[in-house]
Amino acid sequence: GAVVSQHPSRVICKSGTSVKIECRSLDFQATTMFWYRQFPKQSLMLMATSNEGSKATYEQGVEKDKFLINHASLTLSTLTVTSAHPEDSSFYICSANIAGGATDTQYFGPGTRLTVL
Amino acid sequence: SQQGEEDPQALSIQEGENATMNCSYKTSINNLQWYRQNSGRGLVHLILIRSNEREKHSGRLRVTLDTSKKSSSLLITASRAADTASYFCAPESGSARQLTFGSGTQLTVLP
Numbered sequence: 001g002a003v004v005s006q007h008p009s010r011v012i013c014k015s016g017t018s019v020k021i022e023c024r025s026l027d028f029q030a031t032t033m034f035w036y037r038q039f040p041k042q043s044l045m046l047m048a049t050s051n052e053g054s055k056a057t058y059e060q061g062v063e064k065d066k067f068l069i070n071h072a073s074l075t076l077s078t079l080t081v082t083s084a085h086p087e088d089s090s091f092y093i094c095s096a097n098i099a100g101g102a103t104d105t106q107y108f109g110p111g112t113r114l115t116v117l
Numbered sequence: 118s119q120q121g122e123e124d125p126q127a128l129s130i131q132e133g134e135n136a137t138m139n140c141s142y143k144t145s146i147n148n149l150q151w152y153r154q155n156s157g158r159g160l161v162h163l164i165l166i167r168s169n170e171r172e173k174h175s176g177r178l179r180v181t182l183d184t185s186k187k188s189s190s191l192l193i194t195a196s197r198a199a200d201t202a203s204y205f206c207a208p209e210s211g212s213a214r215q216l217t218f219g220s221g222t223q224l225t226v227l228p
Contacts, residue, residue, distance in 0.1 A: 006159075032214065043120075043205070044160070044218040093159055097214055104148050104167075104209060106216055110159035 002028050004096050006109035013084055014117055021079045021112045023094030029074035030096035034106065035067075038091040050077040050094075084116045121149070121189075121206040122219040129225040136196050138222040140189040140206030147209045149182060150216065151191050153202040160205070163191070196226045 003026040013019050023033055031052045036044040048069050049057040056069035068080040077096075081088055091113055095106040124139045140149070148167045152160040166173045166182045166189065173180045179192040193200055203223050207216035 034215065036218075043220045046215060046217065049215065091157070095160075095216075104214060105150065105162055105165050106207075106209075106214070107162060108152070108160040111157075113157070 002096075002098055002105075002107040004094065004107045004109040006092075006094060006112050008112060009110060010113045010115075012115045012117065015085055016083055019081045019084055019114060021081070021092055021094075021114075023077045023079070023096070023109055025075045025096045025098075025107075028096075028098045030077075030098065031074065033071060033077040033094055033096045035069065035077070035079050036093045036095070038093060038111075040091075044093060047079075052077075081114065084114070086116045089114055089116045120217045120219055121208050123204065123206055123222040125222060126220065127223045127225070129227065130196055132196060132198055132226055132228050134196055136193045136200070136224055136226070138191045138204050138206075138224070140191070140208075140219065142187050142189075142206075142208040144187075144210065146184075147211075147214070149189050150207045150209060151178075151180060151189075152205045152207060154205065154221070155202045163204075193224075196224075198226050198228045200224060200226045 005024045007022045033050040035047045038044045047062045050069045050071040052071045058064045071077040093111040095108045121140045121142045150165045151163040164175050177194045182189045203221040205218050205221045
């Protein structure tokens with residue numbers, strides 16, 4: 001089956017630093033990847049849609065300068081949390097559709113736990 | 118918002134019993150997907166049902182979809198302790214293939 005990986009799985013950083021999270025589709029190409037964040041015991045909230053070779057589409061209320069998304073290849077999208085603050089601490093999850101695939105299934109990565117001190 | 122809303126929020130059953138979770142959504146969809154999430158982990162895709170389908174089976178899972186009522190249900194038969202997890206429905210709509218999630222149902226299967 002389609003596998004999506006994320007790196008790192010867990011990161012702790014100081015307030016004011018930037019953190020980059022990678023999302024990779026391991027055995028398929030993904031023209032579109034999605035980034036979500038999830039607070040404890042809450043639902044996943046879509047942050048942005050990452051399109052290969054073009055600018056990401058951000059959901060309302062998500063600061064594009066705060067959460068930089070780059071989708072430079074068909075297998076890699078990165079989310080950079082710039083000048084992170086404690087309120088950015090959350091679980092970040094990416095997902096991807098198979099490019100041109102017959103299925104509409106979204107495959108999710110294992111998530112990245114970000115803790116900002 | 119196309120957010121799927123699950124009901125109940127929490128469900129506790131004995132091993133061997135069946136578990137039924139419901140999902141409601143608001144507007145037209147391309148498909149509806151069900152996922153499970155163990156605490157602190159990513160989402161595992163369970164099943165996808167398209168808007169022109171009414172019922173789908175996968176192992177111990179049975180999903181129904183009623184587009185007239187904008188609702189879906191997930192039935193897990195002969196539950197096991199390992200089924201303990203949060204379950205989310207995610208309607209997919211639009212050409213961007215975006216999913217929106219509700220708050221999920223926390224299922225606890227007691228051994």
